[in-house]
Amino acid sequence: MPQNRPDRTLEVIIGHTLRIGVITAATLVLAGGVYYLAENAFAPVDYHTFHPAAKHSLDLSGIIRNALALNSLGIIQLGLLVLIATPILRVILSVVAFALERDFLYVVVTAIVLMILLYSILAKGT
Amino acid sequence: MSTLLFTILVWLGGGTAGLLGSLTGLGGGVVIIPLLTLVFGVDIHYALGASLISVIATSSGAASAYVREGYSNVRIAMFLEIATTIGAIVGASLTARLPPEIIAAIFGGVLILSSYLTSRRRGDDSDCIPDRLTAKLRMSGTYPTGDGEKAYHACNVLGGFGVMLIAGGLSGLLGIGSGAFKVLAMDQIMRLPFKVSTTTSNFMIGVTAAASAGIYLGNGYVQPALVMPVMLGVLPGSMLGSRVLRKWAVRPLRLVFTVTILAMGIEMIYNGFTGRF
Numbered sequence: 001m002p003q004n005r006p007d008r009t010l011e012v013i014i015g016h017t018l019r020i021g022v023i024t025a026a027t028l029v030l031a032g033g034v035y036y037l038a039e040n041a042f043a044p045v046d047y048h049t050f051h052p053a054a055k056h057s058l059d060l061s062g063i064i065r066n067a068l069a070l071n072s073l074g075i076i077q078l079g080l081l082v083l084i085a086t087p088i089l090r091v092i093l094s095v096v097a098f099a100l101e102r103d104f105l106y107v108v109v110t111a112i113v114l115m116i117l118l119y120s121i122l123a124k125g126t
Numbered sequence: 127m128s129t130l131l132f133t134i135l136v137w138l139g140g141g142t143a144g145l146l147g148s149l150t151g152l153g154g155g156v157v158i159i160p161l162l163t164l165v166f167g168v169d170i171h172y173a174l175g176a177s178l179i180s181v182i183a184t185s186s187g188a189a190s191a192y193v194r195e196g197y198s199n200v201r202i203a204m205f206l207e208i209a210t211t212i213g214a215i216v217g218a219s220l221t222a223r224l225p226p227e228i229i230a231a232i233f234g235g236v237l238i239l240s241s242y243l244t245s246r247r248r249g250d251d252s253d254c255i256p257d258r259l260t261a262k263l264r265m266s267g268t269y270p271t272g273d274g275e276k277a278y279h280a281c282n283v284l285g286g287f288g289v290m291l292i293a294g295g296l297s298g299l300l301g302i303g304s305g306a307f308k309v310l311a312m313d314q315i316m317r318l319p320f321k322v323s324t325t326t327s328n329f330m331i332g333v334t335a336a337a338s339a340g341i342y343l344g345n346g347y348v349q350p351a352l353v354m355p356v357m358l359g360v361l362p363g364s365m366l367g368s369r370v371l372r373k374w375a376v377r378p379l380r381l382v383f384t385v386t387i388l389a390m391g392i393e394m395i396y397n398g399f400t401g402r403f
Contacts (some may be wrong), residue, residue: 010200011193018190022183026361033133033354040351041130047162047352050169076350080179083357084339086186087332094200105263110204116211117333121340 010097017093021086028067028079036072091117132166133355140359143180147360148188148367150383151324152305153331154180154360156390168352175347176356178335181305183357185332187364188325195372197269197325202280202312203333205263209287210304210334213294218338220299229299230398237391240310245384250319250376254281269322272375278319286316294334305331306387320376324383 063081066074091114098106139161143154150156155177162168162176192198256266256279266279280286293307305327312323342348371379 011196014200015190015194018186018193022186022190022361026358029354029357032350033358036351036354037130037133042128045127045129045132047166047168047172047349050171051346073350076354077348080348080350080353080357083179083182083186084336084343087182087336090186090189090329091204091333094204103264106201106204109201109208113204113207113211113333116208116215117337120211120215120337 010094010101013093013097014090017089018086021082021089025079025083025086028082029076030079032067032072032075032077032079035070035075039072088114088117088121129351136162136166136352137355137359140180140356141363141366142359143356144184144187144360144363144365145367145370146363146382146386147180147184147305148328148364149324149371149379150305150386151309151327151331152383152386152390153328153335154184154356154364155305156386158356160393162352171345171347172349172352175342175349176353178338178342179348179353180356180360181335182332182339183360184364184367185328185330185335187361188368189329189332191365191368192325192328192371195270196267196275197321197371198329199265199267199318199322199326200329201263202265202316202318202322203326203329205265205283206286206290206308206311207330207333209290210294210297210308210330211337213291213296214298214304214334214337217295217298220295224299226299227398229296230394233296234391234394234398237306237387237394240306240314241384241388241391243314244310244380244387247313247380251278254317256281257283259283265316267322269319270372276319278322280312281317282315286311289315297334304334306390309383320380320383321371324379325371 060081063074063077067078091110095107095110095114098110139157140154143157146157147154158177158180159173162173163170189198193200260266260280260283263283265283266277268275268277289307289311293304293311297304297307308327308330309323312318312326313320
């Protein structure tokens with residue numbers, strides 16, 4: 001049986017991507033969160049009722065615009081987008097890593113996962 | 127309750143969710159949904175949005191360590207991910223046609239049965255002869271144990287794939303719970319070592335959750351101010367979980383998993399009967 005373990009390229013690339021993505025996302029969410037709390041610490045919370053498509057559900061350009069305008073919730077949302085992007089990036093990099101290892105069966109397998117993933121995000125996202 | 131106090135309490139809850147989620151491969155939703163809905167009275171839509179983010183955060187927070195240390199098997203993860211995502215898309219498109227209470231009851235029943243089956247499996251060896259498919263798909267490897275690297279291989283690859291299709295469908299119908307079936311398919315059907323099963327599930331759940339991120343964001347389920355402490359708690363919790371998993375023996379890990387899916391099964395049936403889906 002061929003061994004899986006010496007897949008060092010794959011493991012190192014995926015490990016680093018995850019780490020960088022997670023740190024970036026956490027930094028943005030923390031910054032936005034501290035800012036948000038500074039403004040709203042003593043306001044009462046109310047998440048009992050759901051307001052569909054309220055002001056916090058924006059499209060990509062809206063979120064970036066809000067974050068650039070240093071709106072606290074906008075910064076948090078940008079961090080969340082980075083977080084959501086990390087698993088997608090994980091799949092993209094796996095395709096590359098399998099190609100570097102010349103494991104073409106798994107290039108195909110991973111590319112299929114990537115296509116299904118992008119299909120479901122784009123089909124539902126708009 | 128003031129926003130500050132609420133944020134601190136939810137942050138602590140997020141830490142617990144990340145710890146338990148990364149140890150069991152189930153993701154943080156197991157803790158986040160009941161905590162937000164039952165304890166804080168948060169609307170289920172917001173709770174589902176927070177749960178989605180907690181699953182991605184748990185997965186990404188712990189996966190970096192699990193992949194680097196050689197616990198997660200990326201090949202097995204990607205192969206099974208095809209089944210889960212296709213199942214999830216089909217399941218989500220059927221949501222309107224099947225009564226969610228019945229799905230929740232089936233799901234809960236399966237989880238309770240599985241917690242029994244999980245508690246019974248004692249050994250951690252690949253107790254089968256690898257067939258041609260396992261060899262062709264290179265579903266073997268080694269993982270770290272107390273006595274050094276240990277070799278393993280997958281059994282019954284097609285069976286595992288089939289269970290993943292159904293599991294993906296069920297979780298697509300309900301929007302939650304795919305992690306439990308991922309661990310079960312790898313542990314019970316493909317006979318992989320328990321730590322390989324949970325960490326590979328941990329790797330996969332982030333990818334599966336990302337697939338539904340579009341619809342959750344678009345519908346306003348992800349409330350940034352609510353999700354902020356969840357995510358900031360889950361990340362350190364899941365990193366702590368990855369350290370605990372390395373140190374603990376299989377037996378206590380299996381026990382934690384068994385108790386967690388038993389609780390999840392009961393919760394699922396309860397939610398089904400009270401019409402929470």
